[in-house]
Every structure is written in structure tokens, then in C-alpha cells.
Amino acid sequence: MLIQAIYRIAWKDVVGDLRRRATLSSMLFFAISVLVVFQAAFEPDRQEALRLLPGLLWATTLFTTLVGLGRVFQAEEEDGAFEGLLLASVPRGVIFFGKWLGNLLLTLLVELLILPLILVLFNVDAWKHVPAILAILALGTLGLTGLGTLLAAMTRGARSRETLLALLLLPLTAPMLIAGVQAIAGILQADGIVAPWIKLLTIFDLVYLALAPWAFGWLVEE
């Protein structure tokens, strides 16, 4: 039953977004803009592009995640819907996981679309590594969106919430992003080191996803 509630909250967010074409289109537009600017600014050759790829991917992922997180509680701002959510007879952690799952699915969808785009735009021959890169992106995105959803809840009522969200999220996720960049760099290099970075990403995921639901419950108490 609790799984059903998590699914319903996530379903409501994903369906709502696909109907309004709000978050997903903003995230995609933003990601494409960032990539075009990077390409125009650096004009890297193939070798250099391969070296830049991990950083570019994670930077684009982080920025687009921020765009999505800025809207993660948008639907709850209508007609006291957030209050209605909190009055549901499910633990607060279930509400957190539902919101997180909805945001995660949208972010993963954007990542799935921007990875081929980045390979084409930067003319990088890394197609054989696409499944491994996507797996690492997904692993990092679990924790990134977990922490991000908590911070989005925290800054929900703030006047300049998107700025505040960025100010909080960027320093807190920096170690995780370094691990993500190093893991993808390891995959792209013939003798690269991957395993320790994946372990580190997993630890970050576990810590964020264990603490965030508890912190969310504490945060929404009045």
C-alpha cells in the first residue's frame, strides 16, 4: 500500500508535467542551451572533447536538475495541495519518496536524451560506452535528486527559492559530482579506475536517501 502511494505521487507529478509540458521542456531547453554554449566556447577537437565529456555531462545534468527541482513542488502550490498531501494517512517518508521518484524519472528522461546529443554535438566516439555512462549517471542522479528534493522542500516557501536552492545544492553535491566525473572518465579511458568512484557514489546515494526522508518529515512539521 505504501508503494502504491509512492507510485501515485510520482505518477501525478509525471503525468502533470507531461500534460503541462512545463518541467521537462524547460529542462531539455536548458540542457541544449548549455551544450551549445559549451561547444561554441571551447570548440574542442575529438580528443579534447573526450577529455571534457565527463565534466560536460555532469555540469549539464546538475544545471538541468536544478531547473527541475525549482518546479518539483509547483503542483502542490495550487489550492493548498501541499497541505492535502501532508494530511494523507501515510508516513512523511512516503510523500518524500513519491516526490523524489517523480523528479528522478523526469531527470533520467532528460539524461537519456542529452547523452546522444552531446556525443553528436561534440563529435565524440564513445557510443560503445553509452550503457555504462548512463548507468553511472543514473547512480549519481539517485542521490542528486534525493538531496535536491529535500532542499526543494526546504526552500519551497522562500521568495528567491531557485537561487537559494542552487546555493545549497551546489556545495553539498560537489563531492558526489567529482565522484561521478571520475567514474565516467575512468570508463572512457582504457585503463581507468572506476570501481572506487562507483562505491563512493553508492555511499552518497545511501546517505542522502536514508537521511532525506527523515529530514523531510521533520521539515514539514508545524
Next chain:
Amino acid sequence: MTPHPPSSDPSPVVVLENAQHRYGRHQVLQGIDLTVSPGECAVLYGANGSGKSTLLALLSTRYTLREGRYLLDGIDVRQEPHEARARLLFIGHHTHLYGHLTPLENLQFFTSLRTIPTTDQQLRHVINTVGLNKAVDKPVQWFSAGMRKRLALARLLLAHPKLLLLDEPYSALDTQGVGWLNAMLTTFLHNGGSLIMASHDPERVAALPHRPWQLARGRLHPISNAQESEAC
């Protein structure tokens, strides 16, 4: 509209003792005692800012009770808030509806979060009962305030709560809607449900058997039916 589970227990549904609430240093509620039995309707009157909505927020568990004792259907709300939430329904100034979802989807969402087993057929029947059958597939964002209120109240037919909390339930309803709401609430009370509502409208409340209370300077006092119009 039978309260959940069907009640033959005469013990009070709500027991609130010495409840306090403050916003920062401002004491809004102090020493609130309120007992509501099955089938009883308590109406809270009071001037704007007297604390009616705060009291309803405390009773709904939206605000955490930090001082005092609150038992709902025998459950200590401070200890088991999730259990308590399953036994109450709160419809306040906001309808808690999602504009991008249809009435059916809104009710599906509501029942999922309350773990109420229902079928789409049952939900459509409830939507028909509240008079929204022609708008069943339209996103709620296009609804008038009165239609939203009707849909919000449709939850009462699904949740079967022991305690119903209403904040200004007659606002946004036309004359027909007021009659429909009072008929719905009368059935709810007749079936043993307990109702606490905040209102400024003694004329419309008069159709229901009720016990009036007045909130003033943070304190709750019982008043007589004759005093109701002065208490608003």
C-alpha cells in the same frame, strides 16, 4: 457515508484537553478543552483571527500539538498521527485539488494516499452524486469555486471518516449547494460521524443539529443557540 469503521461505541470521538498553540511569542490558543461525541456537530464561532482555523489545523494534525492532550477515536494523536489521519477528513479554505488532474484522477489520488480500496466505477458514482457527471473528464483547473468545493466534499463519501473538520464549508456554494451540503452532513451525523466546523453563517448552520462554541482571546467557551448570531 457510514463512518469508518461503523460505530456503536458511545465514547467520545474527540477529546482535546488543555490544548495550547502559539505562533512565535503570540499565544493563539490557550487551555482549549473540547469533547465531541459520535453523531455530534460542534460549530466554532469567533471573530477573524480568533484562532478558529488554527484550532482546526491542530485537530487535523496539520499543526503539531505541543502542549495538551488530543485523543481521536481513542488514539493519542501525538503518538500515532498517521493512525489519526486515517480517521479524519479536513476540508478547509483550500480544496487540496490538483488542477491538472480530472475529478476522477483527483479522487484516485486521494484514495491511494488513504489506502481506500475503490474502483473507477465507484469513483464515477461519487462524482455523479455530487453533481459533476458532466465534468468528469475535464481538468479541475477549469472548474468554478463551487464545483471545486463539491469535488472536495465528494471525499467524504469515500473516506468515511470518524471526524469531519470543515472550515467555512458554505463559502462558494449556491443555495442548491448549501441544501445539498446540509443533507449530506445530516446523513453523516445520523450515521454516527462527528463534525467540527468553523463558520460565520449561523443561518445556514441552523439546518443541522449542533452545539455552538465561541473562540475569543484564545479561549473556547460553549454558548447557547440564541447567542450564535452575536458570536460571529
